[in-house]
Amino acid sequence: MRKSKKERQRLLIETIKENPFITDEELADQFTVSVQTIRLDRLELSIPELRERIKNVAEKRFDDEVRSLPIDEVIGEIIDIELDQTAISIFDVKHEHVFKRNQIARGHHVFAQANSLAVAVINDELALTAKANIQFTRSVKENERVIAKAKVLRIDEEKGRTLVEVNSFVNNELVFTGEFEMYRYKK
Amino acid sequence: MRKSKKERQRLLIETIKENPFITDEELADQFTVSVQTIRLDRLELSIPELRERIKNVAEKRFDDEVRSLPIDEVIGEIIDIELDQTAISIFDVKHEHVFKRNQIARGHHVFAQANSLAVAVINDELALTAKANIQFTRSVKENERVIAKAKVLRIDEEKGRTLVEVNSFVNNELVFTGEFEMYRYKK
DNA sequence: ACTACTATTAGTACCTAGTCTTAATACTTC
DNA sequence: GAAGTATTAAGACTAGGTACTAATAGTAGT
Numbered sequence: 481m482r483k484s485k486k487e488r489q490r491l492l493i494e495t496i497k498e499n500p501f502i503t504d505e506e507l508a509d510q511f512t513v514s515v516q517t518i519r520l521d522r523l524e525l526s527i528p529e530l531r532e533r534i535k536n537v538a539e540k541r542f543d544d545e546v547r548s549l550p551i552d553e554v555i556g557e558i559i560d561i562e563l564d565q566t567a568i569s570i571f572d573v574k575h576e577h578v579f580k581r582n583q584i585a586r587g588h589h590v591f592a593q594a595n596s597l598a599v600a601v602i603n604d605e606l607a608l609t610a611k612a613n614i615q616f617t618r619s620v621k622e623n624e625r626v627i628a629k630a631k632v633l634r635i636d637e638e639k640g641r642t643l644v645e646v647n648s649f650v651n652n653e654l655v656f657t658g659e660f661e662m663y664r665y666k667k
Numbered sequence: 668m669r670k671s672k673k674e675r676q677r678l679l680i681e682t683i684k685e686n687p688f689i690t691d692e693e694l695a696d697q698f699t700v701s702v703q704t705i706r707l708d709r710l711e712l713s714i715p716e717l718r719e720r721i722k723n724v725a726e727k728r729f730d731d732e733v734r735s736l737p738i739d740e741v742i743g744e745i746i747d748i749e750l751d752q753t754a755i756s757i758f759d760v761k762h763e764h765v766f767k768r769n770q771i772a773r774g775h776h777v778f779a780q781a782n783s784l785a786v787a788v789i790n791d792e793l794a795l796t797a798k799a800n801i802q803f804t805r806s807v808k809e810n811e812r813v814i815a816k817a818k819v820l821r822i823d824e825e826k827g828r829t830l831v832e833v834n835s836f837v838n839n840e841l842v843f844t845g846e847f848e849m850y851r852y853k854k
Numbered sequence: 855a856c857t858a859c860t861a862t863t864a865g866t867a868c869c870t871a872g873t874c875t876t877a878a879t880a881c882t883t884c
Numbered sequence: 885g886a887a888g889t890a891t892t893a894a895g896a897c898t899a900g901g902t903a904c905t906a907a908t909a910g911t912a913g914t
Binding site for chain 3: 700704707
């Protein structure tokens with residue numbers, strides 16, 4: 481039996497979400513209805529036409545690129561920074577950051593936030609991580625917001641080394657702590 | 668004076684690169700030539716039409732998303748593993764992994780490879796990183812291949828802790844070394 | 855000045871993937 | 885059998901093109 485209108489529209493939404501590049505004709509084939517029906521469905525569901533959908537995807541990418549130009553260098557969003565002193569960033573743990581089995585964030589994401597914050601806080605052309613001593617004190621779950629706070633402990637101009645401490649919290653609870661020894665480039 | 672053909676085509680390339688969402692008509696206005704001239708130019712320069720351009724942007728975005736999916740499980744590709752003993756993975760440093768300024772890989776990628784290898788080598792339902800002591804001994808550049816080797820040093824059944832050492836190499840040269848204290852879940 | 859050549863413009867037919875509108879069926883439910 | 889919903893069809897129109905033919909403008913060489 482051909483599916484009911486409701487069911488078809490439910491599937492339509494999913495299908496288009498998964499592949500926005502599909503035409504009405506292909507959809508009509510897939511659901512064995514006429515093209516007109518698909519168009520009525522899209523009208524009812526306010527799903528734009530193929531070209532609009534593609535454009536939206538493309539524009540989003542463009543936005544992301546623009547937005548990620550400064551951010552690209554940092555995992556998480558920097559919300560406060562005082563060069564060579566302190567910096568704070570937030571990182572929202574989403575579905576893609578966790579282990580499927582238990583929804584616990586993979587360590588390297590939490591590390592990446594802290595590490596890139598340590599890079600960002602350094603007031604120089606470029607900084608690289610030389611050493612790090614880290615500890616995950618509590619596991620972070622999906623949908624939690626991690627707030628990382630970096631503090632510059634010591635700057636050794638001679639050696640070009642800087643010691644940065646980063647503590648990350650979820651609801652004021654420490655989830656990660658690390659000491660990063662950063663190598664800094666003088667321009 | 669209206670620009671020469673060469674000059675116009677040079678600018679055309681740039682203009683479209685900067686804003687792929689521009690139509691021939693708008694371009695014709697901008698260069699005060701006819702639409703046909705713009706189309707001839709595009710033909711000569713093999714620049715696809717607006718809709719194709721938009722589609723390309725959109726598809727690239729989709730590819731990127733797909734590419735980051737496998738990253739979900741392990742960073743790098745595991746090429747050998749003996750549970751609770753050793754494991755080896757390779758990770759090719761691409762454009763998206765490096766700092767734009769100097770093509771040096773961001774620390775967290777190298778860390779992520781090592782960390783996820785440490786997770787993978789553990790023969791249990793799940794492992795989490797508790798602590799880590801790491802050192803970046805040489806910077807890794809774009810297009811280099813990092814080979815990470817994990818070795819389980821000690822298993823403390825009581826505490827449910829496992830100590831894993833990971834050394835990463837580029838051309839047999841040590842670029843990263845770390846000791847990971849992993850917390851393992853018994854099912 | 856005449857010719858050759860490139861560059862530009864114009865016009866037409868056709869394409870895709872639609873929109874918007876009107877109208878005819880088909881299916882169900884009472 | 886009528887009413888209401890769902891589906892399909894048909895036709896006119898749109899944007900942003902391609903592909904092709906043909907006319908015109910400008911410029912250099914002899």
